[in-house]
Amino acid sequence: MREVNKLEEDAYQIILVDNNNEEVELFKYKEETKIAITKVGDLKEVEIISKYDDEGTIDFKKTEYIINEVREFIITDVRNTGRKIKENFIFEVELETGWVKEQQSKFTPKWKDSKRDFIIKTKYDENGIRIPKGADKGRNINIPKEEDWTLMKLKTETSLTSFNTKNNTKGIASYVYYNLLQNPRQKIKADLITVIERDYYREELDLIYKNQERFHPELGNRDLYEQAIQLLYPNNLNHQKTIKDLDFNHLIKEDILLYQRDLKSKKSLIANCIYEKENFERTDEKTGKKYKNPLKAIHKANPLYQEFRLWQFIKRLKIIKKEEIVNEEIKLNVDVTSQLLTNELKEDLYAFLNDKENVTEKDILGFLNKKYKDLDISTENYKWNFTSEKEPCNPTRYNFILRTKRIKGFDYRTFLTSENEYNLWHFFYSVKKKDEFNKGLNNVISRLLDKTGLPKEFQSELVKNFSSFGGYTNDYGTYSEKAIKKMLPFLRLGKYWNSDDIENILSKSNQEIKQKVLDKEEINGEVKTFKDFGFLVRVIWFMVDTRKLEKCSFGNRLMILIIT
Template sequence: MKKILGLDLGSSSIGWALVNEGANDEEKSSIIKLGVRVNPLTVDEAQNFEKGKSITTNADRTLKRGMRRNLQRYKQRREALVEVLKKHEFITAGTLMSEQGNKTTFETYRLRAKAVEEEISLEEFARVLLMINKKRGYKSSRKAKGDEDGVLIDGMDVAKKLYDEDLNPGELCLQLLEAGKKTLPDFYRSDLQDEFDKIWNFQKQFNPESFCDTAKEEVRGKNRTQTWTILSKYFVWTEGDSVWNNEEARTEERIKEYKLVGIKRTTKGYEQKLENYRWRVQALSEQLNPEIIAIVLQEINGQISASSGYLGAISDRSKELFFNHQTVGQSLMSELDKNPNGSLRNKVFYRQDYLDEFNTIWEKQSLYHKELTVELKKEIRDIIIFYQRRLKSQKGLISTCEFEQREIIVEKDGKRKTKIIGCKVIPRSHPLFQEFKIWQTLNDVEVYVADRRTKRKQDRKSTTLFSDTEDILLVEGKRYLYQEEKELLAKELFVRENMKKAEVLKLLFEDPKELDLNFKQIDGNRTGFALFSAYSKMIEKYGYESVNFKNSADEIIEKLQIIFADLGWNTELFSIDLSKDDKELEKQPYFRLWHLLYSFEGDNTPTGNGKLIEALMRLCSVEKEYASVLANVSFQEDYGSLSAKAIKKYYLI
């Protein structure tokens, strides 16, 4: 008698049956038990499933659980803060911490703004601390990326330059382009919006009907395409045209109405980009054709849209604090003074801005109250209000290498258990894994030949690489790659994301059209490609031509070495010797760069990567603006199935 479990796997249910199946005529088959487990999907979940979106049915539950945890942690901080304040007799059990009475609305906000410059009582100071404890600001995590949230703008140096030299973003970009720069900096949304408003208001004096307030509000916050669509409804203008009247033998002035239809551009690429910025600068002081103004406004709104989002707004608020010489509390109070009915919801600032405000208030009030000691400041600031617990390590979830593991017996609570220990698997972005992955693929590559006999391409530097001896490819019609061919291909894949079949055949053979591979595409070194792409952006930012990844690996590396040497940058970032021992391997600049970018999680700077940029500046001998390019490099996530030890021991020998 056999027992068989049958499963019917559906998209929203699982049917099952456990049966006894007779092995012969004497045994009788029977159903032991059966049933179905239904997982009903909501309308949204079903639509996401049909569209292939990777959204789990537990996402909403996980989100709410996180909200409950945050609320509970806030309450714990508040209880700890109240206890410390009572201990030092700032407040008593009967002290009222809320606003009560006539004309007390926003009183705590006023005290918070006042505490920066004037004395307040210890009881009032306690209320301010409790308010700061409630909202501590946004702490950036370098590894948390979300396209819907936008990006953090680290453009304070650029904003200072605009302020000191009284420039607009368009004027600064034109200066950089005319100086030979190929890349342009990021700007805060408020700076771009100011430029938009200046251009709009200046052009309004020439055509007030087209540049009306209704059109301005409608176009605010729109992207490039939406901007053009909206402006086409409002941009209608008239122009005088001189026409010869043959009957009366004189010139007549006729008024013709025009609408926004677009103009044919004669420039392309860099020249068109330069022309756009020249128009932006001219639009601030000259009357321009509405067709040109539409292009200018379209470009500015496109930049505003790119810098928008949750994180972009946080960056912009931090910039406003700096130039207005305000703390968070003063900024919020100024908003309430302008509009008492306005909402402060989602007015988020950097965590560092709140820390700066705390330090400023404490230093000011310590002049009036001896109770505010340095020790108490550290306790309240670092242990209670701004304490940030480290994320729980997930290293225990990383698998153990199947080739480098062993079982041991451990005793816990009087019970003996078996435990597997050994080397952990390697990250996929590790240079060693990337090399292993390439060679694993190259060992499986097989070349097929058609009817015609082909010869491999001669290597001028080697007389043995492609000899005149009869090739097995010509005899049997197919073969695997020779070692020399694999090495040549591996060298090219080191700097590329991938190579198509046609590119591989063209690299190795004289007549690639007569050959075929068993791979349509061979994946390259993704870590190497990410780094070399960053190198390309760095030299382009300096004014050089970007790297053409269609060139050979030798040409790419030679070009970068020459440029890096001229600029005084580290020239040892282009290669790595994986055959060295672990300690020697980790000392190589290429490995140190990868490990720094891979392992860095974040710091207490506003953008979360300030310390990383400093470390990159030291390692690569580059300036801050170029180190920022490297800091934005992200690598492939997840882990492989083998450890570094196993790869070096069994594969890369």
């Protein structure tokens, strides 16, 4: 927070800037309050909600900015409204800012003139004016719960930053000492100081180290430093090389006081792929037998998995007409998939779904209605074959689109190539440490802009939009990435079908099977003779894995040849 300007009675203008670069103005808004509550240096969490028109373009006039913060306020009044919800009365709790929160209780809360923490979520338009919609008039006020630790962290960091800015101090020691002088009984751990970023400790340690250098010249002795790292890491030559050009400040701070080992890999908990194994052999220490471990399953956020699942959905999708008259006879639940979902239309459907996070029955029928305007396709007379309300599409690409589409003048479609999507996903999936993330994100975005030939002027905005990316949950599929790469070319169709990909995969396969599969190019690559998708996958795998084919009985091999 860079500036606070009083606009009028009970109103202030707040100007927010990038925490890493104060020259970059992010947002300014009008804060309506009886007392000044925001100070220079305060931290604010800003949530941006973009709205799209029917063509999928961001409508910037409808973009909403939600300011999230946790603050301590004095409660000036508690009033009973006389209204009830079941057994609870509804009370109006007025804060010193003039804001009012509704609270349900059987009895009058004894809160008047007391101080309490509150979570404040205020919604603003693009001009920084509060949007007075809903029962809360655009300002949601709640009491923090135990699970709201991220907002409590924000409150602690806001108090620390504000104190340090005002008093020209660093770290947390001065803040703690000041509060102990005010209240010697003040609890520090999990009260005054909750979870905070390590940067606050780093800043303080830097000041301590620089002061100690004046009294201990040996801290600048390079020979002594090299002896220290050799003594600490006698068997870790790689780490010795990594920190060789650094100094005692880094060694004491990062490798000793603030050292945090990487989390142990949970790879053993990931399912094994049923098709692919490692390229190298291992030897059993007890029996001496050679073996290969199966590869681990693919992460579900991997763009390859997302594409695989999307083609799977399209091939399983059926359109059912609820009622149709055939030869003057009414028939119910007629399958009209083959009439509506042609190969050409499936191409368009894939492109439509690939930009979405998930899809509903209404979305699918709306898509078809635009293609067949004379049929009046809607939920009243048609349905799909899924029991779920919605099905996943491509959340990975969807989230990338959200962060690139909101940049004015930026060609996000050129930027989000398949290769770039994979590189972005791999970065967010692999990099966990904050310092590595911040440095690496700049490098990744710069490299991807170079690949697509887009202007570097968009780099700072792209980095800003992706810096808040929350990463992925540990959710894995059934097949390995290697297996999916082999199966995907067989599932694609139309312009997404590539005979060269098939040739490469089948280059070592049986010639008769190879010819049968390549003949499918006549129908744009869609293998449509299998009713069960799982069976289709198994047959494809036999076709591309000649090792398994050779082990099949003659009857099974004949069946595979007939099906293909």
